[in-house]
Amino acid sequence: MTDVLAGLVAIAPALxxxxxxxxxxxxxxxxxxxxxxxxxxxGLAGVVAALVTTVLLWGSDVSAFRGMVVLDNFALFFNLVIxxxxxxxxxxxxxxxxxxxxESGEFYILxxxxxxxxxxxxxxxxxIVIFLGxxxxxLSLYVLAGFFRSRIEAGEASMKYFLLGAFASGFFxxxxxxIYGATGSTNLDKLGVAVAAGAGRDPLxxxxxxxxxxxxxxxxxSVPFHMWTADVYEGAPTSVTALIATGSKAAAFAAxxxxxxxxxxxxxxxxxxxxxxxxxxxxxxxxxxxxAQQNLKRMLAFSSIAHVGYMLIGVxxxxxxxxxxxxxxxxxYTFTTAGAFGVILLLERGGEEAVRLEDTxxxxxxxxxxxxALTIFLLSLIGIPPTAGFVGKFYLFGAAVRSGYYxxxxxxxxxxAVAAYYYLRVIVSxxxxxxxxxxxxxxxxxxxxxxxxxxxxxxxxxxxxxxxLFDLAQSAVLPLLR
Amino acid sequence: MTHVLSLVTFVPTLGAxxxxxxxxRSDTLVKVTTLVTSVVTFxxxxxxxxxxxxxxxxxxxxxxxxxxxxxxxxxxxxxDGISLLLVLLTTFLMPLxxxxxxxxxxxxxxxxxxxxxxxxxxxxxxxxxLDLFLFYIFWEAMLIxxxxxxxxxxGPNRVYAAIKFILYTLTGSxxxxxxxxxxxxxxxxxxxxxTFDLPVLARYVLPAGRAQDLLFLxxxxxxxxxxxxxPFHTWLPDAHVEAPTPGSVILAGVLLKMGTYGFLRxxxxxxxxxxxxxxxxxxxxxxxxxLYGAWVSTVQVDIKKLVAYSSVxxxxxxxxxxxxxxxxxxxxxxIQMVNHGLSTGALFLIVGMLYERRHTRLIADYGGxxxxxxxxxALFLIVxxxxxxxxxxxxxxxxxxxxxxxxxVNRPAAVLATAGIIFAAVYLLWMYQRVVFGPVTREENxxxxxxxxxxxxxxxxxxxxxxxxGVYPVAFTxxxxxxxxxxxxxxxxxxxxxAALASRTP
Numbered sequence: 008m009t010d011v012l013a014g015l016v017a018i019a020p021a022l023x024x025x026x027x028x029x030x031x032x033x034x035x036x037x038x039x040x041x042x043x044x045x046x047x048x049x050g051l052a053g054v055v056a057a058l059v060t061t062v063l064l065w066g067s068d069v070s071a072f073r074g075m076v077v078l079d080n081f082a083l084f085f086n087l088v089i090x091x092x093x094x095x096x097x098x099x100x101x102x103x104x105x106x107x108x109x110e111s112g113e114f115y116i117l118x119x120x121x122x123x124x125x126x127x128x129x130x131x132x133x134x135i136v137i138f139l140g141x142x143x144x145x146l147s148l149y150v151l152a153g154f155f156r157s158r159i160e161a162g163e164a165s166m167k168y169f170l171l172g173a174f175a176s177g178f179f180x181x182x183x184x185x186i187y188g189a190t191g192s193t194n195l196d197k198l199g200v201a202v203a204a205g206a207g208r209d210p211l212x213x214x215x216x217x218x219x220x221x222x223x224x225x226x227x228x229s230v231p232f233h234m235w236t237a238d239v240y241e242g243a244p245t246s247v248t249a250l251i252a253t254g255s256k257a258a259a260f261a262a263x264x265x266x267x268x269x270x271x272x273x274x275x276x277x278x279x280x281x282x283x284x285x286x287x288x289x290x291x292x293x294x295x296x297x298x299a300q301q302n303l304k305r306m307l308a309f310s311s312i313a314h315v316g317y318m319l320i321g322v323x324x325x326x327x328x329x330x331x332x333x334x335x336x337x338x339x340y341t342f343t344t345a346g347a348f349g350v351i352l353l354l355e356r357g358g359e360e361a362v363r364l365e366d367t368x369x370x371x372x373x374x375x376x377x378x379x380a381l382t383i384f385l386l387s388l389i390g391i392p393p394t395a396g397f398v399g400k401f402y403l404f405g406a407a408v409r410s411g412y413y414x415x416x417x418x419x420x421x422x423x424a425v426a427a428y429y430y431l432r433v434i435v436s437x438x439x440x441x442x443x444x445x446x447x448x449x450x451x452x453x454x455x456x457x458x459x460x461x462x463x464x465x466x467x468x469x470x471x472x473x474x475x476l477f478d479l480a481q482s483a484v485l486p487l488l489r
Numbered sequence: 490m491t492h493v494l495s496l497v498t499f500v501p502t503l504g505a506x507x508x509x510x511x512x513x514r515s516d517t518l519v520k521v522t523t524l525v526t527s528v529v530t531f532x533x534x535x536x537x538x539x540x541x542x543x544x545x546x547x548x549x550x551x552x553x554x555x556x557x558x559x560x561x562x563x564x565x566x567x568x569d570g571i572s573l574l575l576v577l578l579t580t581f582l583m584p585l586x587x588x589x590x591x592x593x594x595x596x597x598x599x600x601x602x603x604x605x606x607x608x609x610x611x612x613x614x615x616x617x618x619l620d621l622f623l624f625y626i627f628w629e630a631m632l633i634x635x636x637x638x639x640x641x642x643x644g645p646n647r648v649y650a651a652i653k654f655i656l657y658t659l660t661g662s663x664x665x666x667x668x669x670x671x672x673x674x675x676x677x678x679x680x681x682x683x684t685f686d687l688p689v690l691a692r693y694v695l696p697a698g699r700a701q702d703l704l705f706l707x708x709x710x711x712x713x714x715x716x717x718x719x720p721f722h723t724w725l726p727d728a729h730v731e732a733p734t735p736g737s738v739i740l741a742g743v744l745l746k747m748g749t750y751g752f753l754r755x756x757x758x759x760x761x762x763x764x765x766x767x768x769x770x771x772x773x774x775x776x777x778x779x780l781y782g783a784w785v786s787t788v789q790v791d792i793k794k795l796v797a798y799s800s801v802x803x804x805x806x807x808x809x810x811x812x813x814x815x816x817x818x819x820x821x822x823x824i825q826m827v828n829h830g831l832s833t834g835a836l837f838l839i840v841g842m843l844y845e846r847r848h849t850r851l852i853a854d855y856g857g858x859x860x861x862x863x864x865x866x867a868l869f870l871i872v873x874x875x876x877x878x879x880x881x882x883x884x885x886x887x888x889x890x891x892x893x894x895x896x897x898v899n900r901p902a903a904v905l906a907t908a909g910i911i912f913a914a915v916y917l918l919w920m921y922q923r924v925v926f927g928p929v930t931r932e933e934n935x936x937x938x939x940x941x942x943x944x945x946x947x948x949x950x951x952x953x954x955x956x957x958x959g960v961y962p963v964a965f966t967x968x969x970x971x972x973x974x975x976x977x978x979x980x981x982x983x984x985x986x987x988a989a990l991a992s993r994t995p
Binding site for chain 1: 556557558559560597600622625626629630632633636637640641647648651652655656659660663664666667670671673674
């Protein structure tokens, strides 16, 4: 009986979200049939409940289902990130879907099930469970990416995401199989014991881990596994893009970090070198290619690749500072990116979505507050103080310097300078250019405005008073480093 | 009044918040509120001068509160003889600049006011911060308002100039961020205390060698871009020419000083050994800057560009003075920072006034102004003379002290720099002659109006200070001497300690 209870506690946040999903499925069949906005609010209530559960369970350290699922501060911190990401996306979606004439109950249900997958990944302590979470999340996201099915880009996005994602999953499963073959277990702790005992030199195990890195690299969209990113970000509905950029990345990082810390810490020197290369490539390719983008969603796609590069710096640097830096940065990045996409999805030009750079021309003159909001998000993406983006980068680069990765820090800051150019271009366009033709209009949306306020609060709060949350992040990673 | 520094720093922010809430329609209300805010800030900063103890070398009016305690970051501000005059210069120039913007900024005054006031907070924060983390926050945060001022209210090529400005300075300062972190961890590993507190870090003796050299270079690059020293100066002419008059005044008057202040506050005490090692290089770059800036100024056809390049030359003097590491050179450098802020600020103000009347800045479009606008021409002359270092005016005091200092340590550099003063006379007086003397060559110039009451109010305080510093510099130098002497002692003892450290570990 206590086992069952412990199991329920361990998956409580996922359970709350799942139940909300089922409730939504039932509600979707009931009147009023024409409108679906209330489903969004019910979903939001579920997310808030999951967040409350997370906060209430803070500090717990439960292992259940024969060690396959754990609920520790590490998982709870990621639940926080995922909860905020999902909540913001739900808020952003409501008016947006109606405006585009695509509102339906399935959307909210799929978003919630994607969140379930993410939360499971954050708690997973077994490769099989990681895979379960990964697939639950991915399948929902494949559908969501193509949700605007009348648009040709949506079809491309969904198809590309699905095909490449299926390949990545294939690599992932094959990696699990090889690891199981080498060690006889898929439990992360048992793998850690095996690696510590010297299995880290077993070629079978090495290839297996290599394949897992491919799978994770795909999900966090790090170079060279990033090819899908720009097309999917462009074709997916903008609120789904925000979810892919924030929540799914956070979940993949959660599982990846747990694997690296719980199982592979004895051979850190080996994988740190590999991730060093991935970090440098991701930052550089992401930023350089973003320079050439005229479509804001594509620009943010490449920028997200670059930001993964920054986060990998923290993973490479390791230690409490580096890993907590990654956690903190994911939270910051969630607020910032959801905010930036949130502003973009409010823009319309001639009834169409306005997602190109020139569509922002003169925006700040006509809508000062919205312009200011986007400016703050962009400054945070550059990493200008006193926004949260600066503090996040500060921790990451600080961790790199502390661990002696001076070059990585230097490459990181030079990349930040390159990145400043394309973010500033948007600010230039908003403040310093006049629109040609019909100016872009802004769609008033209460839910959207609420989402932006929450995101702004996050960016400013974490920028001015980062210490409490960073301490939480540190307390989340410390048990894994023991 | 223990929180006087925080008050001075954040009253402008408060003013910006109030203006944010004011209605957009009432421009005059916004203007008056902005001006009142800046005047109040100036008034609040005056006790710093009167109550500053010139005998004490240490930081005064210190405030310290924990901010990110696990990281050793604190809100730590204070003022000493090195920063006092720069703080006062900032609060002094701000109201004048805002008055100069009264009519010349034609659109979106409300946004302009908010940006300017936030800029003031940033600048004051840079001069007052005694915590490297806090300093870096102000240092970077200040870029954005300046970028917006150039980019929104600037001239035709403003976007290019604004982006160039921010990318240059950002690249320099990001490398400084890595150096700050490296210093933090080196100090932490050596002493066990992880802190960003400047006074604590300044006591730490970094071993001589590659680490110290690289850290020095990373800091120096950030500051050299800001000064700007040749060859990192190319953003300056663009930024100055495109910036609106208030932007130019603040840029020349205060922002450039952050570079030289940074050398003084961080490079010298934190990396004394590297400072000594690199001093010849700094002298070389400074002298090149002095001569190059002067020569390029001579051939300019645009008055504003001429003044911009003259800044490269003048700031070269300041850097020369700072790296002499003797009292004359350092005090001269500090006074020269203030002088340059006053005289170049005034030059930009006058160029702006000319531009408002004629909408051109080309020297060739003027001529014979003395007969048309005698009062303005007279003030223009005084400011030019102050800028070229005429004895009796402020510029002479600073340059003389710097050259006295430089002669003691590096005679060739001092000789070449002295030649720079002659070139300064050439380009300034030649420009003045073509603009003011001779017959009126253009019909449009005959109807120009002389200084208005508002313009008198702007220029009179600057001129008063120009004379005051020129005639009685002790009123200002006396405030700096104790801190300068302490800094020199600190550099020398630390350099000696570093050398001892190096000789013990072969």
